[in-house]
Amino acid sequence: MMSRSKLKLICSAFVCCLSAVIYAQNDTYFDRLQAVVNSTAIFYNVDGIEITSQSFSSKFNEKELKKVLRAYKIKRKDVKTIDPELPINHYVYDKSELIADNLTLHTIYYILDFKTKVKVISFSYAKDRNLKFERQFIADVMDNAIPSDVFVSSSVDSLDFAGRTLVLGGNCRWMNVRNVQCPYYGQMNWSLHKTIEDAKQNCDTHLLITKHKKGGKVISETSVPVVFEGKETTAKSVTYDFTGVKSLLVGMSGGKTLTIYYIAEEIRGRNISCVLSFWNNDQINDSGLPALLEEVMTLKN
Known part of the structure; x- marks a missing residue:
C-alpha cells in the first residue's frame, strides 16, 4: 500500500x-x-x-x-x-x-x-x-x-527590438531586461504586451511615476508627432529638470535636464510600450535625437 x-x-x-x-x-x-x-x-x-x-x-x-x-x-x-x-x-x-x-x-x-x-x-x-x-x-x-x-546575452552588441535586430556595438549596457543605455547616446526601455491597451496603460503609468518622482520636477509636457519603427504615431514628450539636485543619477550623467518620450504602438504584430530618454549633455544630432533613439524613432517637422 x-x-x-x-x-x-x-x-x-x-x-x-x-x-x-x-x-x-x-x-x-x-x-x-x-x-x-x-x-x-x-x-x-x-x-x-x-x-x-x-x-x-x-x-x-x-x-x-x-x-x-x-x-x-x-x-x-x-x-x-x-x-x-x-x-x-x-x-x-x-x-x-x-x-x-x-x-x-x-x-x-x-x-x-x-x-x-x-x-x-x-x-x-x-x-x-x-x-x-x-x-x-x-x-x-x-x-x-x-x-x-x-534568454538573451548579457552583452549588448546587438539586441532584438520587437522582431528587428539592432546592431549597437560594444558601447552599450543593460540596465535591466529590455532596458539599454548607451552613454551619451541615450537610453530606452520597452515591454511587449498582450494588448495595445495594456501597452498604452504602461506608458501612462511610467509618466505618472515620472511626475511623482522626488528630487526634480516636470517643466514641460506635450504630444509630438514621430515616426516610430517606420510607423507614424504620437509620442508624449516630457522634460524633467534636475537643476540643483544632488543624486547619483545626476552625478553620473552630469546633465541637468532629461527629455523623455513615451510611445505605445503595434509594431510588426507586437504591442510595444517604449520609454526613450536622453540628457541635455548627450551627443544630440541634427535630428534632435541622440544616436540610440535615432535607431527606432525620428521626429516629424
Whole structure:
C-alpha cells in the first residue's frame, strides 16, 4: 500500500503540472517574455512586469531564512502570508507602495522552498496586481517550462527590438531586461504586451511615476508627432529638470535636464510600450535625437 506521504507528494506534483497546463492554455506569454542571466540572479520582463529570480543555499527554516529576508530588506514586522493555490512550501511578502491616489507600485516577494535551496521570485509592476499571472509564472519556473530562447546575452552588441535586430556595438549596457543605455547616446526601455491597451496603460503609468518622482520636477509636457519603427504615431514628450539636485543619477550623467518620450504602438504584430530618454549633455544630432533613439524613432517637422 502506498504511504500517505508518498501519495501527498505525487498529488502535489500533479497539481503543480496541472496548474501550469491550465495557465498556459489561458495565456501563452512566452512570446512576450525576455530574460537576462547574471552571476547571481535571473531578470525577466513581460507585459511591463519586472521579475527577478534568485536562489540561496539555505534551508527553509526561520534561522536560515533571516539572511535571505535581509537581502531584500524584508523585516520581521512585515506581514507574511501564503497562497493556498501554490503547491509548494512558501511565504509571500507584499511590499507594495502607494505612490499617488491612482498609482500603486506593487512589489511582491515569494520565498519558495526548493528543498535543497530557497528561491526568491519577486514581481514589480505599477498596475492592478495580477495574482493569476504570478501563480502561472511560479508554476512554470517549478516545472522548468521557461523556453531557452527567451534568454538573451548579457552583452549588448546587438539586441532584438520587437522582431528587428539592432546592431549597437560594444558601447552599450543593460540596465535591466529590455532596458539599454548607451552613454551619451541615450537610453530606452520597452515591454511587449498582450494588448495595445495594456501597452498604452504602461506608458501612462511610467509618466505618472515620472511626475511623482522626488528630487526634480516636470517643466514641460506635450504630444509630438514621430515616426516610430517606420510607423507614424504620437509620442508624449516630457522634460524633467534636475537643476540643483544632488543624486547619483545626476552625478553620473552630469546633465541637468532629461527629455523623455513615451510611445505605445503595434509594431510588426507586437504591442510595444517604449520609454526613450536622453540628457541635455548627450551627443544630440541634427535630428534632435541622440544616436540610440535615432535607431527606432525620428521626429516629424
